[in-house]
Amino acid sequence: EVQLVQSGAEVKKPGESLKISCKGSGYSFTSYWIGWVRQMPGKGLEWMGIIYPGDSDTRYSPSFQGQVTISADKSISTAYLQWSSLKASDTAMYYCVRANCGGDCYLSPFDYWGQGTLVTVSS
Amino acid sequence: DIQMTQSPSSLSASVGDRVTITCQASQDISNYLNWYQQKPGKAPKLLIYDASNLETGVPSRFSGSGSGTDFTFTISSLQPEDIATYYCQQYDNLPTFGGGTKVEIK
Numbered sequence: 001e002v003q004l005v006q007s008g009a010e011v012k013k014p015g016e017s018l019k020i021s022c023k024g025s026g027y028s029f030t031s032y033w034i035g036w037v038r039q040m041p042g043k044g045l046e047w048m049g050i051i052y053p054g055d056s057d058t059r060y061s062p063s064f065q066g067q068v069t070i071s072a073d074k075s076i077s078t079a080y081l082q083w084s085s086l087k088a089s090d091t092a093m094y095y096c097v098r099a100n101c102g103g104d105c106y107l108s109p110f111d112y113w114g115q116g117t118l119v120t121v122s123s
Numbered sequence: 124d125i126q127m128t129q130s131p132s133s134l135s136a137s138v139g140d141r142v143t144i145t146c147q148a149s150q151d152i153s154n155y156l157n158w159y160q161q162k163p164g165k166a167p168k169l170l171i172y173d174a175s176n177l178e179t180g181v182p183s184r185f186s187g188s189g190s191g192t193d194f195t196f197t198i199s200s201l202q203p204e205d206i207a208t209y210y211c212q213q214y215d216n217l218p219t220f221g222g223g224t225k226v227e228i229k
Contacts, residue, residue, distance in 0.1 A: 035218075037167075044210065044220055044221075044222050044223045045159075045161075045167065045210055045212070045220040045223075046220065047212075047217065047218040047219065047220070059217070061217055062124070062217075095166055095167070100172070107155070107214040107215070107216070107217075107218070108214060109157045109169055109172040109173075109212075109214070110157075110159075110167075110169060110212075111169050111172075111178070113166040113167055113168070114166065115166055116166055
């Protein structure tokens with residue numbers, strides 16, 4: 001069974017750093033792209049970026065380029081989303097997603113979703 | 124960015140009603156269009172991919188159609204468990220989502 005299991009909720013202060021995780025299981029982790037989607041409180045879905053764990057090829061939405069870093073450790077089948085300096089506006093639920101294809105085709109449906117990690121940034 | 128305009132933003136219908144949601148892309152996206160269902164407090168779930176293909180295990184009362192810039196998502200007979208917000212998403216270019224349609228029972 002394919003599963004994406006995310007790390008737990010976080011409460012941070014503005015200016016702090018944070019790294020959240022998404023562990024894949026039940027499939028070949030290095031063969032499918034893993035992306036991140038933001039959902040701010042009461043709002044819609046926003047695609048942030050995506051990584052191919054096989055070779056760490058990474059693409060970002062222009063809206064998030066330079067604001068976050070996406071990485072992966074294929075040895076432990078885990079993808080990460082990190083911030084170097086959080087802002088209150090980063091408060092949101094963050095979902096990791098699997099793109100339903102591998103290799104060159106990172107543009108594809110998101111067939112599996114993690115359970116979400118709620119990040120709260122408040123002074 | 125390709126903009127996705129989804130309508131209506133919310134709707135209320137009775138059990139058994141036919142429900143239709145539309146999604147319009149700001150440019151031609153062929154059939155690179157997916158539909159997701161998000162129930163309250165849960166992660167979204169893929170229902171329809173490539174505009175009209177039903178994901179495995181999804182009830183047949185859900186369907187999708189369209190190509191180019193105009194797409195439609197239909198629930199043929201609304202059930203109580205279909206209460207959710209539905210999102211369209213294009214992947215012709217960097218993925219973008221529609222604003223969502225909240226479906227409620229009248």
